[in-house]
Amino acid sequence: MRTQEVVVDSALSMLMSPSEPGPGSLLDRAYLDAVERVDDADEARSRILDAAYEQFCRMGIRRSTMEDVARRARVSRITVYRRFATKDLLVEQVVRREFRRYFDRFLIDIEQARTAADRVVLGFVSSLRAIRSNPLIGGLIAAEPDLLVPSMINDGGQTLATVRRFVAGQLRREQRAGHVPAGLDTDLVAEMMVRVSASFLAIPSQVVDLDDDAQLAAVARRFLVPMLHAED
16 A cells, blocks of 8 residues: 555544544544534643644645654643644544534534525535645545545445434424425435535546535535425
């Protein structure tokens, strides 16, 4: 396996399963952090995470060491290890924080919409923009896009399932508010919406400009919004 494959595969695998005690995957916990407004009061820990993020973006995960992070954070190596026992744990926490920021942004974006249809459109555009433009997560995907699909397949669909549960939860909120039909199969609709989004992330399009928010919004309104009315 090539070096870049190891880096991308390892980083993506961290999104799919936890390396620390507690329920759910890294994506699950990042979403819970956002919903519960969890804040990090440890200033040194935040400083280390900031330094690690910058280091990983500049040099890549594999080429970066704990010593590099300590130097960039201007703290001792012992201080880094006290808060992050291993490099894998540090990487996981950096990626988790980036997804937390994504979920924070997503929840803010959809609050601006007045209808369920508008929230679907904003959610679709916001998701693709946030992930693709993120220097760390988007960079990993861009570095080896052909590895994204195999990584999703090899984890038994856990990554897609995590995002699908998130989207299905949003759809059920719309149901309870009476904004979408009570008979809507929220899990199936969420599955289809997530797979459409994932395909755009994994496979470059020659038809849809993924950097054009207006075009992405038009795609969502034409193909995703009608799913809100797809009753059994």
